[in-house]
Amino acid sequence: MKADPKGVLTGAHFLDGDHACSEGALSAGCRFAAGYPITPSTEIVERIASRFPQVGGMFIQMEDEIASSIAIQGAVWGGAKAMTVTSGPGFSLMMEHIGFAAMLETPCVFVDVQRAGPSTGQPTLPGQADMMQARWGSHGDYEIIALCPNSPQECYDLTIRAFNLAEEYRVPVMIMMDECVGHMTEKVVIPSPEEIEITERRYTTAKLGEYRPYFTDGEMVPPIAKAGDGHRFHVTGLTHDERGYPVMSPEVQEKCVRRLVDKIRLNAERIISLEESETEGADVIVVSYGITSRVSVKAIEMARADGIKVGHLRLITAWPFPEKRIRELVGRTGAFIMPELNYGQMFFEMQRVIDGKAKSYLLPHGGGTVHKPEVIYRTIKEAALECRPQVEESAW
Amino acid sequence: MVNNNPVSDLLRTDRMPHIWCSGCGLGTTVNCFVRAAAGCGLPPDQITVVSGIGCTGRVAGYLKLDSFHTTHGRPIPFATGLKLANPRLKVVVYSGDGDLFAIGGNHFIHAARRNMDMTVICVNNFTYGMTGGQVTPTTPTGAIASTAPYGNTEDPFNLPYLADSAGAVYVARWTTFHVRQATKAMKEAIQKKGFSFVELVSPCPTLYGRRNRMGDGLDMMEGYKENSTIRNGADTRDVGMDISGKIVCGKFVDRERPSFLEQYNTRLAARLGPSYKNYEGVL
Numbered sequence: 001m002k003a004d005p006k007g008v009l010t011g012a013h014f015l016d017g018d019h020a021c022s023e024g025a026l027s028a029g030c031r032f033a034a035g036y037p038i039t040p041s042t043e044i045v046e047r048i049a050s051r052f053p054q055v056g057g058m059f060i061q062m063e064d065e066i067a068s069s070i071a072i073q074g075a076v077w078g079g080a081k082a083m084t085v086t087s088g089p090g091f092s093l094m095m096e097h098i099g100f101a102a103m104l105e106t107p108c109v110f111v112d113v114q115r116a117g118p119s120t121g122q123p124t125l126p127g128q129a130d131m132m133q134a135r136w137g138s139h140g141d142y143e144i145i146a147l148c149p150n151s152p153q154e155c156y157d158l159t160i161r162a163f164n165l166a167e168e169y170r171v172p173v174m175i176m177m178d179e180c181v182g183h184m185t186e187k188v189v190i191p192s193p194e195e196i197e198i199t200e201r202r203y204t205t206a207k208l209g210e211y212r213p214y215f216t217d218g219e220m221v222p223p224i225a226k227a228g229d230g231h232r233f234h235v236t237g238l239t240h241d242e243r244g245y246p247v248m249s250p251e252v253q254e255k256c257v258r259r260l261v262d263k264i265r266l267n268a269e270r271i272i273s274l275e276e277s278e279t280e281g282a283d284v285i286v287v288s289y290g291i292t293s294r295v296s297v298k299a300i301e302m303a304r305a306d307g308i309k310v311g312h313l314r315l316i317t318a319w320p321f322p323e324k325r326i327r328e329l330v331g332r333t334g335a336f337i338m339p340e341l342n343y344g345q346m347f348f349e350m351q352r353v354i355d356g357k358a359k360s361y362l363l364p365h366g367g368g369t370v371h372k373p374e375v376i377y378r379t380i381k382e383a384a385l386e387c388r389p390q391v392e393e394s395a396w
Numbered sequence: 397m398v399n400n401n402p403v404s405d406l407l408r409t410d411r412m413p414h415i416w417c418s419g420c421g422l423g424t425t426v427n428c429f430v431r432a433a434a435g436c437g438l439p440p441d442q443i444t445v446v447s448g449i450g451c452t453g454r455v456a457g458y459l460k461l462d463s464f465h466t467t468h469g470r471p472i473p474f475a476t477g478l479k480l481a482n483p484r485l486k487v488v489v490y491s492g493d494g495d496l497f498a499i500g501g502n503h504f505i506h507a508a509r510r511n512m513d514m515t516v517i518c519v520n521n522f523t524y525g526m527t528g529g530q531v532t533p534t535t536p537t538g539a540i541a542s543t544a545p546y547g548n549t550e551d552p553f554n555l556p557y558l559a560d561s562a563g564a565v566y567v568a569r570w571t572t573f574h575v576r577q578a579t580k581a582m583k584e585a586i587q588k589k590g591f592s593f594v595e596l597v598s599p600c601p602t603l604y605g606r607r608n609r610m611g612d613g614l615d616m617m618e619g620y621k622e623n624s625t626i627r628n629g630a631d632t633r634d635v636g637m638d639i640s641g642k643i644v645c646g647k648f649v650d651r652e653r654p655s656f657l658e659q660y661n662t663r664l665a666a667r668l669g670p671s672y673k674n675y676e677g678v679l
Contacts, residue, residue: 031678032481034473053664058480058675062473063506070470071477074446077464078481080678100467227462227478228485230441234408234457236465245411246457246465 003027003196006055010192017155017182018043021111021175022051024159025083027196030109031057032080034071036064036090039123040179041113044085065090069097073106077235079226081163081201083109087179088117091130092137098172099138102260103237105170105214105222107201109162112174113182114290116341116367126179127367128290129342134174135319141257143264145271146174146319148289152186158316164199165271169263170221176318178341180291180370204231213244214256220263268320275314278304282311284335284383287326287350289315291370292339299376308384318346326353334387337379339363339371359386403430406440408460415454417525419605419613421572421598425519426455428575428596429490432582433461436486443486443586444478446471448500451525451600452492452518469499472507475514482677483513483657486586493520493534497553501533508562508591513655515585515592518555521600529603536639540607554636556648559593566592567632567649572599573620574645581647590655597643610641 007026015023022044025033033052035045045059052059058075062068065086072082086094091112101108114130116122134146145165149155155177162173204211204223211231216222225231238246239253264271277300279285284303288296293314303310311333315322326336336358338347347362354360361379365371401407407430416422433443440461447456449468456463466474471489479487489496496504496518507514523541524530531541531548534555538547559567566588570578578596585592599605599616610616619641627635628646635644654662661674 032477034477053668053672053675056673056675056678058678060476060480062476063502066470067473067476067503067506070467071473071480074464074474074477074479075481075678076477078478078485078678080477080481082477082481096467097470226482227444227464228442228482232441232460232462234459234463234465236457237467238465 001198001200003193003198004029005193008193008196009190011190013188013190014185015152015188016043016185017149017152017177018113019047020152020155020188021159021177022047023188023190024156025109025163026051026055027156027190028081028160028163029198030081030083030163031055032072032075032082033057033059033084034062034068034082035085036062036068038087038090040115040182041085041087041111043182044111044113065093066096069094069110070100072108073097073101073104076106076108077227083111085111085113087113087115087123088127088130089120091133095133095137098144099140099142100237101172102138102142102144104235105260106172107166107170108172109159109166110172110174112176114176114178122368124179125368126291126370127341128178128292129345129367131176131318131342131345134176142260144172144174144319145169145264145317146176148176148315148318149181150290150293150314151181152184152188155181156188156190160196164197167199167201168221169267170224171264176290178290206231212242214240215242216259220259220266264320269324271317271320272322272325273316274322274325275316277312278309279311279313279329281309282333283309283387284337284380285311285313285329285333286376286380287313287315287336287338288340289318289346292341295371295373296339296376298373299380302373302377303380303384306381308380310380310384315346321349321353323353326350330354330357333358335359335361335383337361337363337376337383339365339376341365341367341370359383403427403434406430406433406460408458411458414458416451417602419599419601419616420451421521421613422451422455422519424572424575425517425578425596425598426458428579429517429582430459431579432586436583436586438486438586442484443488445488445490446475446478447489448491448495449526450492450495452490453495455490469495470503471495472500472503472516476507476512479512479514482679484677487514488586489514489516491518493518493522494524494532497533497555505558505562508559508564508593510656511563511565511590511653511659513590513657515582515588515594517582517594517596519596519598520555521598521604523600523604525600525603529607536637538639552637554632555595556635557632560632560649563591563653564593564649565590565651565653568647569595569597569635570645571597571620571624571643573617573624577645584647590653
C-alpha cells in the first residue's frame with residue numbers, strides 16, 4: 001500500500017531530527033499521538049500538535065507518560081496507527097506499557113530521544129544509555145524492535161519503517177534517537193506518496209462469532225481486530241490462550257510467551273538492517289550507532305589515512321542484535337571497537353557474540369557530549385597494533 | 397453454565413463459573429450492568445468495556461462485548477485513546493476503588509476535567525480483594541485491613557465529591573442492594589454525553605467484611621439496606637462515608653458541559669476556518 005497523500009509533505013526540507021520524525025509518522029499514516037512534554041523530544045509532539053488537525057489526526061497531551069503510553073494502545077485497538085514520544089525519565093515511566101503492548105501484540109511506536117542520565121541527568125545533552133532499557137525494561141520475557149537513526153533524513157525514513165515493522169510483527173517498535181540527532185538540522189527529502197511503502201494492518205477475516213484473537217493459523221503473527229467491528233473479543237495482559245482468555249497453566253505460558261519471542265528471533269535476519277563500509281578484510285571494525293556513528297566515521301577516516309584496514313559496521317537496528325553478521329566477521333577480523341554514550345550497553349551484547357574469538361574494545365562515555373574522534377582513532381591504532389603485531393607502527 | 401438468562405447474550409458464559417467469592421457483590425453489579433447495556437438503546441457491538449487490575453478488573457473478561465483487561469490503574473487512559481480513535485464507540489471503564497483512585501487517581505481527575513466522553517463505574521468494596529485485603533483510598537478511617545492491622549489511620553476519598561469537583565457531568569452512588577436504581581444509574585450514565593461516574597458500594601465479605609466483623613455477604617447487604625438513605629441531588633460534599641457504615645445514595649450530579657471532542661472541534665473550527673473538518677475519529 002502507498003502512503004496517504006494527506007500526510008506527506010513531499011519535497012526537500014531543512015529539518016531537525018525531531019521534526020523529521022514527526023513527518024515520518026505523518027507519512028507512515030500515524031493519526032493518533034499522545035505525549036507529555038520532555039526535553040529533548042518535545043519538538044516532535046509540538047509539530048504533531050500543529051499538523052495532525054490538518055490531516056484528520058488527533059494529538060492529546062496526557063497527564064503523564066504512563067497515560068500516554070497506554071492511550072496510544074487504546075487508539076490502536078480503536079483502529080489508529082499511533083505513537084508516543086519521550087526521553088529517558090518518561091521512557092522509564094513507559095516500561096509497563098511496553099510489556100503490555102508486547103503481551104497484547106499491539107502494533108505501536110515509542111520514540112525515545114535519549115539524553116544523558118540517570119534520573120534527570122542532563123536534559124539538553126545527548127546520551128545513549130537507554131539501549132538496554134529499550135530491550136529489557138519491562139518485566140517478563142518478550143522481544144521488541146529498536147531502530148537507531150543517525151541523521152534527520154534517517155529519523156524520517158526509520159519512523160516510517162518503525163510503523164511498518166510494528167504492523168508486520170505486531171510489536172512495539174522503538175526509535176532510539178539521541179539529543180544530537182534530534183536537534184541536528186539537515187536536508188531531509190520527503191518522497192512522493194506513491195514512493196512510500198506502507199504496511200497495512202492485517203485485520204481478521206473471521207466470521208463474526210468465530211474470531212480468536214491469538215489464533216495464528218500456523219503463522220507467527222495473528223491477524224488483529226478492532227473494537228466496534230462486531231467480533232466482541234476480549235484481550236488481556238494476563239497469560240492467555242488463542243481465545244484471548246486468561247489461563248494460569250505453565251503450558252499456556254510456554255506457548256504464549258514462546259511465540260512473542262520467536263516471532264522476532266526467527267525473523268531477525270529480515271528485520272535487521274546494517275550499514276557497512278570496508279568490513280571485508282578489515283583488521284579492526286568499529287561498531288557504532290546513532291550520533292556516535294558519525295563521530296566514528298571521522299576517526300575511521302583518520303585511521304585509514306594511516307593505512308590501517310578498518311571497517312565500519314553501523315547498527316541501524318539495535319534490537320534484534322545482528323548476531324549472525326558479527327559472527328561472520330569475527331572469523332576474519334581481529335578486533336571490534338564500540339564507542340557509545342554509556343558505560344557499556346550494546347558493547348556487552350557484542351562481546352557476548354564475539355565470545356572471546358576476537359578482541360573487543362569498549363569506548364565508554366558518560367554522555368553530555370559526543371566522543372572526540374581522536375579517542376576512537378587512538379583505539380583503532382592500538383587495536384590494529386594488537387592484531388597485527390608484525391606490522392611496525394612506523395609503517396603507518 | 398448459565399442457561400436461559402435474559403442477558404446471557406452479553407455474558408461470556410464459556411468463562412463461567414467466575415472467580416469471585418460467594419457473597420461478593422461484583423456479580424450483582426455485572427447483572428445490573430448488562431441490563432443497563434441491553435436497555436440503553438445502543439447495539440452491543442458499539443459498547444466497549446475497559447477494566448484495570450483487581451477483582452473488578454476481571455469484569456471485562458466476563459462480558460461478551462469488545463473488552464480490554466488493561467494494566468493496574470490505567471483503564472482510563474486506555475479508554476481515552478480508544479474513544480478518540482473511534483468516537484462512535486461507547487466506552488465504559490469498569491474497575492475497583494484501588495485501581496481507579498490509588499494507582500489510577502491522576503487519570504481519573506484528568507479524564508473528568510477534560511469531560512472525556514466515557515462512563516466510569518467504580519465498584520467500591522473498600523479493599524484490595526485480589527491481593528488479600530489491603531487498605532485503599534476509600535477504606536474508612538479506623539477500619540481494619542491487612543496493611544492497616546490497627547485500623548486505617550488515613551482519611552478516605554469521598555468519590556462523588558472528587559468526581560464532581562474534577563468536572564464529571566453525571567455522578568451517582570448506589571449499593572449492590574439497590575439493583576434497580578444501580579441499573580438505571582448505569583443506563584443514564586451510558587446515555588450521558590461526557591464524563592459520567594457511578595460508584596457502586598459492594599460487599600467483600602471474604603477480606604473486608606470478615607476483618608471488620610460485618611458478617612457474610614447477606615449480612616453486609618442487610619447493612620446497606622438499614623444504613624443507606626436516598627438523597628438525590630445531595631451536595632457531594634456531604635456524602636462522604638465513614639466507619640459508621642452510613643451510606644448516602646442517589647444521583648448527585650446531572651449537568652451539561654461540552655465534551656472533550658465538542659470543545660476540541662469548536663475551537664479548531666474557529667481557529668482553522670472552513671478548511672477544518674470536524675474530527676470524528678481516525679477512520
